[in-house]
Amino acid sequence: MKKLISLICCFILAVVLVVFLPSSKYKSKLHTSADIKQIGKFNQTIEYMDEDIHDVFSMYYQGELVGYLNDKSKFDKHLVTLYNNEYRDIYSNSKLNYDEDIYITKTKTNYIYSNVDDRIIAWLDINDLYSLEATYISIIEDNNIKYGIYVKDEETYQEAMNTFISYFIDQKVLATLNQGATLPSLSNYGSRETGISITQRIVIAKKFAKKEEIMTTKEEVLEFLKYGDNEEREYYVVQQYDTLAGVGSKNHGLSAKQVMDINRDKISSVDQVLQEGEELCVTYFTSPINIVITKEVLKERPIYFASNFVEDSSLLEGLSEVRKTGENGSENVLYLEKWVNGVLLDGEVLSSTVTKESSNEVIAVGTMSLPDVGTGNYRYPVDNPSITCPWGCYFGHVGVDFINLYDPWGDIYAVDNGVVVENSYTYINGNYIIINHNNGYRSYYGHMRVPSELPVGTIVQKGDVIGHIGMTGYATGPHVHFHFDDGVEDHRMDACNGFIDCAGLY
Ligand SMILES: [Zn+2]
Numbered sequence: 329m330k331k332l333i334s335l336i337c338c339f340i341l342a343v344v345l346v347v348f349l350p351s352s353k354y355k356s357k358l359h360t361s362a363d364i365k366q367i368g369k370f371n372q373t374i375e376y377m378d379e380d381i382h383d384v385f386s387m388y389y390q391g392e393l394v395g396y397l398n399d400k401s402k403f404d405k406h407l408v409t410l411y412n413n414e415y416r417d418i419y420s421n422s423k424l425n426y427d428e429d430i431y432i433t434k435t436k437t438n439y440i441y442s443n444v445d446d447r448i449i450a451w452l453d454i455n456d457l458y459s460l461e462a463t464y465i466s467i468i469e470d471n472n473i474k475y476g477i478y479v480k481d482e483e484t485y486q487e488a489m490n491t492f493i494s495y496f497i498d499q500k501v502l503a504t505l506n507q508g509a510t511l512p513s514l515s516n517y518g519s520r521e522t523g524i525s526i527t528q529r530i531v532i533a534k535k536f537a538k539k540e541e542i543m544t545t546k547e548e549v550l551e552f553l554k555y556g557d558n559e560e561r562e563y564y565v566v567q568q569y570d571t572l573a574g575v576g577s578k579n580h581g582l583s584a585k586q587v588m589d590i591n592r593d594k595i596s597s598v599d600q601v602l603q604e605g606e607e608l609c610v611t612y613f614t615s616p617i618n619i620v621i622t623k624e625v626l627k628e629r630p631i632y633f634a635s636n637f638v639e640d641s642s643l644l645e646g647l648s649e650v651r652k653t654g655e656n657g658s659e660n661v662l663y664l665e666k667w668v669n670g671v672l673l674d675g676e677v678l679s680s681t682v683t684k685e686s687s688n689e690v691i692a693v694g695t696m697s698l699p700d701v702g703t704g705n706y707r708y709p710v711d712n713p714s715i716t717c718p719w720g721c722y723f724g725h726v727g728v729d730f731i732n733l734y735d736p737w738g739d740i741y742a743v744d745n746g747v748v749v750e751n752s753y754t755y756i757n758g759n760y761i762i763i764n765h766n767n768g769y770r771s772y773y774g775h776m777r778v779p780s781e782l783p784v785g786t787i788v789q790k791g792d793v794i795g796h797i798g799m800t801g802y803a804t805g806p807h808v809h810f811h812f813d814d815g816v817e818d819h820r821m822d823a824c825n826g827f828i829d830c831a832g833l834y
Pocket residue numbers: 717725727728729808809810
């Protein structure tokens with residue numbers, strides 16, 4: 329019995345010695361439960377326990393252990409080889425790294441784990457758990473990242489940005505402004521850009537991303553600069569006789585230049601002849617950035633003459649007589665305009681110089697009532713006028729569309745003395761008013777925001793406010809549809825042909 333007990337003791341001691349003593353130079357094979365324990369995604373086992381503590385790299389995926397790496401340098405080399413073979417052509421000057429869900433850490437251990445390096449690499453490849461170093465463009469507004477995009481390199485981004493900016497500013501002017509130089513001031517009528525700025529802060533950094541997230545072409549980046557993440561695009565099919573101005577007029581009240589800018593791939597000039605059936609995009613930019621251009625514009629503005637009435641008892645009541653004809657004066661006005669992504673936001677008068685004084689007309693009246701006969705000198709129906717759609721700018725457009733550049737919903741004026749003969753509404757022209765100038769001509773004002781307050785029979789003087797610019801009826805933006813006729817509904821006449829001087833309004 330004693331023998332048996334000592335035998336058992338010896339056996340236990342032997343086991344303890346084998347298992348727990350880190351026995352000198354011998355790499356002792358383990359024979360414990362750890363032997364069967366399987367570790368990580370690839371069932372690694374502990375092969376033995378080393379005498380010395382060494383570094384080991386372990387890989388995690390979404391917080392879970394993938395496994396212990398036997399040879400970390402093999403993984404590093406694989407990244408380089410994979411980049412050279414499969415990515416370098418498209419993403420040059422970049423490098424490959426693991427997906428952000430992959431995490432590698434270094435720890436110290438005595439254990440030697442079974443080698444599953446090849447299986448881990450195959451698993452990384454199959455699941456494409458890689459990311460590429462890209463240029464990260466963040467657009468910051470109010471200290472928040474509003475948009476962030478990955479581009480394969482900074483050059484591709486810059487090329488797209490330069491193209492987008494070139495829509496809105498002359499390239500030579502831009503180069504001069506970038507050098508901090510000033511441009512000569514305006515000596516003739518026209519405009520010049522005086523400044524460019526971007527409202528948002530754009531930060532360019534390096535960041536890793538999945539390849540699907542990375543924009544690789546200038547066109548992709550340009551599309552983002554034009555529309556951000558807005559994917560809605562509306563198209564218009566060009567009809568016979570359409571001009572660029574006509575297409576814009578039929579679609580959201582865009583200008584010819586704006587229609588050109590959104591179709592730069594097809595259109596290079598606002599005068600370009602359009603092909604019937606051609607498809608043009610009519611969705612204006614919804615850019616994530618605001619490119620602000622300031623412009624100085626020198627324009628001639630008429631100074632309208634006034635009518636002075638003098639009573640004349642020698643004239644019969646109801647009669648009037650022009651004793652002195654009036655003459656319009658003119659002034660040169662320098663405006664400061666602010667444009668954002670090709671849209672005029674506002675304009676203010678910087679200075680003005682009278683180039684010719686106006687001279688008032690003198691009308692003798694034989695009555696206290698005001699004359700309702702036109703002078704034949706017509707003023708513009710709106711202030712700060714510009715013509716968006718001239719006579720015939722699309723088929724069937726018999727009229728001239730006036731806008732007020734700086735006050736889109738501003739007042740509409742009687743272009744001459746006369747009497748209101750119609751104040752009504754049609755499906756096409758919305759709220760409209762007709763003034764008979766009692767000189768053989770009548771003027772027509774369409775799309776008024778609200779019906780004119782002037783009842784039929786009201787005598788109006790040239791320059792009286794007769795309504796407000798609007799877009800009732802068939803209109804895609806606020807404007808006045810304007811024409812003359814000779815009293816017969818169908819005899820419409822182009823206001824720019826002998827009535828009003830439209831030069832410089834297009
Ligand atoms: Zn019109």
